[in-house]
Amino acid sequence: MTNLPAARKRIDPLLLLENWFGSGVRLIGQTLILLVLTVKYILRGEIDWKEVWRQCYIIGVNSFVVVGLTAVFTGFAMSLQIARELVLFGADTAIGGVVSLALVREIGPITAGVMVAGRVGSAIAAELTTMMITEQIDALTVMRIDPVQFLVVPRYLAAMFMMPALSVYAMFIGLLAGIQIAHTAANLPPETFMDSVKQTILDRDFTVHFSKSWINATLVIMLSCAIGLHTRGGAEDVGIATTRSIVWTMTMIFVFNYIVTSLTYAPR
Amino acid sequence: MNRTKASDDAAPPGPMIEVIDLRKSFNGREVLRGVSFKVWPREMLGIIGPSGCGKSTILKHLCGLLTPDSGQIIKRSDEVGLVFQGSALLNSLTVRENLALPLRHRKLSRAEQDRIIREKLELVGLAEYIDAYPTQLSGGQQKRTGFARAIVNDPKIILYDEPTTGLDPVMSTIIEDYMIELEHKLGAASIVVTHQPSTWSRTADRVLLVFGGRVVWEGNPDEALKSDDPYMRQFAHATREGPMEAGKV
Numbered sequence: 001m002t003n004l005p006a007a008r009k010r011i012d013p014l015l016l017l018e019n020w021f022g023s024g025v026r027l028i029g030q031t032l033i034l035l036v037l038t039v040k041y042i043l044r045g046e047i048d049w050k051e052v053w054r055q056c057y058i059i060g061v062n063s064f065v066v067v068g069l070t071a072v073f074t075g076f077a078m079s080l081q082i083a084r085e086l087v088l089f090g091a092d093t094a095i096g097g098v099v100s101l102a103l104v105r106e107i108g109p110i111t112a113g114v115m116v117a118g119r120v121g122s123a124i125a126a127e128l129t130t131m132m133i134t135e136q137i138d139a140l141t142v143m144r145i146d147p148v149q150f151l152v153v154p155r156y157l158a159a160m161f162m163m164p165a166l167s168v169y170a171m172f173i174g175l176l177a178g179i180q181i182a183h184t185a186a187n188l189p190p191e192t193f194m195d196s197v198k199q200t201i202l203d204r205d206f207t208v209h210f211s212k213s214w215i216n217a218t219l220v221i222m223l224s225c226a227i228g229l230h231t232r233g234g235a236e237d238v239g240i241a242t243t244r245s246i247v248w249t250m251t252m253i254f255v256f257n258y259i260v261t262s263l264t265y266a267p268r
Numbered sequence: 269m270n271r272t273k274a275s276d277d278a279a280p281p282g283p284m285i286e287v288i289d290l291r292k293s294f295n296g297r298e299v300l301r302g303v304s305f306k307v308w309p310r311e312m313l314g315i316i317g318p319s320g321c322g323k324s325t326i327l328k329h330l331c332g333l334l335t336p337d338s339g340q341i342i343k344r345s346d347e348v349g350l351v352f353q354g355s356a357l358l359n360s361l362t363v364r365e366n367l368a369l370p371l372r373h374r375k376l377s378r379a380e381q382d383r384i385i386r387e388k389l390e391l392v393g394l395a396e397y398i399d400a401y402p403t404q405l406s407g408g409q410q411k412r413t414g415f416a417r418a419i420v421n422d423p424k425i426i427l428y429d430e431p432t433t434g435l436d437p438v439m440s441t442i443i444e445d446y447m448i449e450l451e452h453k454l455g456a457a458s459i460v461v462t463h464q465p466s467t468w469s470r471t472a473d474r475v476l477l478v479f480g481g482r483v484v485w486e487g488n489p490d491e492a493l494k495s496d497d498p499y500m501r502q503f504a505h506a507t508r509e510g511p512m513e514a515g516k517v
Contacts, residue, residue: 131358139356139417142331142348143370 027248031226035218037148038156051154052161059120059155060162064169067115071170074107075099075177083186092186096193097200099178104205105265108171110257112163113216117249121224124155125245128228129238137229147229156221163217164210171209208264212257219252282344284309284425284457285330290339292325299325301481302339307425312451312458314472314489316503318512321478323461327427330459345425349418349456353430355410357402363389363413364398370421388416391453392446408439415446419454426450428460432467440466447471465504469493477503479512 041047082098128151131137137147175197182188224245231241283306292300299322307313315323328334329341331350349370357366367385376384389395392412394405402410411431418426428447432440444467451458451471462468468475469489477485477492477500485492485500493504502510 134354135352135356136358138328138333139350139352139358140369141333142350144373145369 027223027226027230030230031222034148034152034226034229035222038152038222041146041149041153042157046149046153047157048150048154052157055154055158056162059116059158060165063112063116063119063162063166066119067112067166067170068173070115071107071111071173072177074111075103075174076181078102078107078174079178079181080185083182083188087186092182092188093192094196095182095186095188096178096196099182099193100175100197100201101205103171103174103178104201104209105261106257107174108167109209109212109216110253111170111174112166112213113220113253113257114250116159116163116166116216117220117253118246120159121220121249122242122246124221124224125228125231126238126242128225129231129241132229132231133234133237152221152225152229155225156217159217159221160214163220164213167209167213167216204264208260212260215256215260216253219256220249223248223252281309283307283342284311284344285459286340286342287326287330288340288342290326290329290341291337292322292329292334293337299481300329300336303478303481303483304339305476305483305486307457307459309424309457310451310455311473312447312460312471314468314475315459315461315478316463316468316475317478318463318503322481323463323478324429326478327429327459327461330425331427343425345423347421347423348425348427349421349423351411351414351418351426351428351431353433355402355414357410357413357417359402362399362401363394363405366402366413367417367420370417374421384420385416388420389413391419391450392416408435408442411435411439411443412446415443415450419450422454424456426454426456426458428458428462430462430464431460432462432464437466440464441470444470465506 079095079099082102083092083095086092086095086098128137131151140147140150179190179193182193183190227241227245227248231237285307287306288304290300290303291298303322303326305313315326317323325334327350329336330343331348357363358369361369364382364385367388368381371381371384386395386398389398392415394409394412394416397405397409397413402413405413431447432443435443447458447460448471450456460467460471469492472489474486474488475492476483479499485495485497487495487500492500495501495504498511501507502512
């Protein structure tokens with residue numbers, strides 16, 4: 001008997017589009033259902049606080065180094081660009097204000113959100129997918145333990161606590177980097193930099209900052225958990241779920257960031 | 269009709285599990301085509317058949333992981349323990365915490381919970397591993413921990429999904445001995461889904477051969493090995509010739 005090579009599958013662009021669109025719509029539906037179930041458990045007070053604190057450590061404390069490193073270099077680069085342009089126009093005293101505006105409104109929440117999506121979201125998707133494949137989720141169901149209450153609720157609450165902390169931390173690190181660059185590149189004293197910050201930043205900016213943090217926490221945890229809890233198959237699918245989680249969470253973080261910005265800062 | 273119900277323990281003596289005309293399809297493919305059987309108290313029923321014939325699908329219906337398209341499952345107890353093929357222990361939890369999971373609903377004191385967990389671990393010879401993580405245990409020890417977790421609530425029904433698949437012959441015999449010992453100690457009704465000849469012939473009181481989503485043969489293990497039925501003979505003697513063609517499950 002001759003072994004013939006398998007016939008190459010014909011790629012139908014319409015079918016590909018349908019599959020892609022269909023899986024996207026399905027994921028959005030699964031994520032919304034998961035969010036409703038999670039909020040239901042939180043409102044009922046059915047929370048395993050010990051696991052919440054454990055997840056706070058995993059999601060928050062373990063992310064401080066990467067978020068800090070990203071924030072410091074983002075702060076350096078952004079401040080350098082802003083300082084260079086403002087010095088040209090003789091507006092060097094406004095460097096602090098412009099840098100802090102960017103940090104509070106955009107860079108802080110985005111940096112923390114993206115780093116948590118990459119470090120935590122992908123790990124959650126991989127962990128839950130592995131649990132699905134190795135029947136650990138089935139075991140929970142047989143033991144009459146809801147996987148949403150047991151696995152999703154603690155992670156969601158932990159992210160809701162830790163994401164604002166990480167965003168504020170990223171903002172402060174970025175601000176320190178800005179002060180350093182303003183001092184060395186534009187010869188601006190830190191006091192002048194901070195005076196500009198105080199005059200520019202409004203309470204509303206912090207409201208937006210925290211709103212974005214909570215939205216990012218929701219996106220990272222809900223999308224990663226929904227992907228993890230709905231993936232079947234084998235080892236290859238763990239990798240696919242991880243990639244899918246990173247792509248979806250990061251894309252959605254940027255989309256929602258723009259939506260919140262346009263709703264709050266667009267000229268009327 | 270699409271129903272799964274559990275009556276109370278005070279019900280008159282009768283089967284612990286009764287499955288009537290169970291049917292299930294996945295993506296238009298009929299996996300179960302009217303499976304019916306009964307399991308009696310203190311009986312171990314073996315559900316055997318080639319890979320993909322629907323054995324595990326039957327088990328998943330019995331423990332509530334799947335809902336039938338039609339048919340009835342009548343269970344006399346809601347306390348069901350399932351031993352998974354791959355143990356399914358939660359790797360982030362210790363052996364103690366894994367065994368505590370089924371006890372969460374019982375609101376027991378810490379001391380009482382610990383007493384039950386130690387008792388079950390002693391039954392499977394793993395009491396000294398109470399604070400170990402599953403990754404620190406060997407495959408056989410993980411399997412035995414899975415046993416202990418399945419029986420921690422003293423279930424009236426124990427389900428085994430391929431308990432010896434992938435194990436070496438010595439470990440298979442050890443696991444089979446545990447199954448027989450647990451059946452005697454707990455007096456539960458058990459179902460073992462397997463295609464390992466040593467497992468069903470040593471542990472089961474009665475076997476059902478499933479093929480093509482239907483029960484094609486029923487009897488005790490001794491009859492199975494001597495049967496002239498073409499399905500049973502082919503399966504028991506592992507021959508290529510017979511009605512069970514590869515890929516036509």
